[in-house]
Amino acid sequence: MSPGYINNKNPKYLEIDGKFYGGILVIDYYREYNEIIFKNLINTNVNMNISIFYEKQDTYRTIKDLTYFIGNVGVDLxxxxxxxxxxxxxxxxxxxxxxxxxxxxVNNEELYFLYTYINIISDSEKExxxxxxxxxxxxxxxxxMTRKANFRQEQLYFSCLPLMINQNDVKNVCRRNILSNGLIATYPFISSTICDEEGIFIGTNIYNNSMILVDRFNKEKYKNANMCIFGTSGAGKSFYTKLLILRYRILGLEQYIIDPERGATCCTLKRCA
Ligand SMILES: Nc1ncnc2c1ncn2[C@@H]1O[C@H](COP(=O)(O)OP(=O)(O)OP(=O)(O)O)[C@@H](O)[C@H]1O
Ligand SMILES: [Mg+2]
Structure with a gap:
């Protein structure tokens, strides 16, 4: 699990096992926003880790602090x-x-602190x-509003690991307050991919590289298990069909193949039978 080496000499990135990790801090948001703000981000095909922290604030104390502030500034004004x-x-x-x-x-909303970090993983410095x-x-x-996490790459990298550690060095730059109503806009699980629990691997979504797993035999979700593959000659239709046959074979499904061309399908099956 642990990497072979970590090179943190360059303030612009971390190099871990030949991969380059560059960080972005989100330091400010629109004052008002009604849409899902990470929609375009999640639908890209760039390899990255997104880390979002929410910190619920104590309502009683917040109202007390706000009242104190309103009083002070009110007098000033x-x-x-x-x-x-x-x-x-x-x-x-x-x-x-x-x-x-x-x-x-009045509306029983809660106040949260919101922190967003993004760690991009690439094969080369240029990429x-x-x-x-x-x-x-x-x-x-x-x-x-964003800022590159230069000189803070290590802290950002840690904050993006699934360890629930929000490092202080990046925390202080990124903290923004948000009401629970606004939190809805930061909902990240929106990619329109197909992922059935018991499905087999079908391929990857070309828009965001997410995996597509389909369980064709799930009667509750699909009307029937029929499937149709389109592609130009030589695109790999037969190859793909054989792959699917193999994957179902691994799950122990009984399969019958009707192949008028007596293609290689039979060989594949014999081999694994
Ligand atoms: N994912 C893949 N990786 C590597 N090679 C592949 C892949 N898919 C197909 N090929 C290769 O491409 C060639 C053509 O594939 P295939 O015979 O499956 O095409 P096809 O779409 O069935 O063509 P046709 O319409 O003529 O039947 C084969 O030599 C196959 O080994
Ligand atoms: Mg074919």
Whole structure:
């Protein structure tokens, strides 16, 4: 399980067992967003780990802090000095704070901290650079502000492993608050792939490289187990059919083959029989 070597000399990436790992931090989001924000990201075919942390905040304490803040800034705003440089920002955050307090008290919403990290895995330095730029472009087009995790690659790599460790060095840059209603927009399990629990491997989705597993004999899901394969001559239809036969064979299914051309199908079967 553990890698043979880790090269962390370059601040722009980690090199682990010949693979290059480059990180992206999502540091800000649109103020208001109604769609699934990671939709375009998940539908790309770039190899990456996405790590999303949610931290629920204590409602009572949050409301107390908000009230304190609203009181303070409210007095500031009323003091009459409208010439201050940050007067617009103060007014904005004052209204935001009031909005959050209202949502929490009236609509029973909860406040969360949200952290998003992305670790891109590539075979070469050049490919990694290209993928990093591609993903950053996609994120920015979806209304997120990003930053490359230079000098923090190791911390980001750890945060993207399934260890539930949110490293402090990346945490402080990425923290954003979000109400439970907004959390819906970060739902990540949206890829439109087919994955039946007892299915056999059919192939990969060309759009996002996800595996497609189909259980043709699942009567609850499919009307019947018929299947049809299209392809130009020599594309690999017969080869593919034989593969499927083999895979079903491994599961112990009894199979009958009718082949007018007496093709290699019979040989394949005899061999594994
Ligand atoms: N996934 C694959 N990997 C490697 N070789 C493959 C693969 N699929 C097909 N081939 C090779 O491609 C060639 C053509 O494949 P195949 O005979 O299955 O094509 P076909 O679509 O059935 O053609 P036809 O329409 O003429 O019957 C074969 O030599 C086969 O070994
Ligand atoms: Mg054929």
């Amino acid at each position: 009323k003091s009459g000095n409208t010439n201050r440089e940050d007067i617009d920002i103060a007014a904005y955050s004052y209204n935001d704070a009031k909005f959050i307090r209202k949502e929490m008290q 990694m650079e290209r993928n990093l730029n591609k993903i950053e472009g996609i994120l920015q087009a979806s209304g997120m």
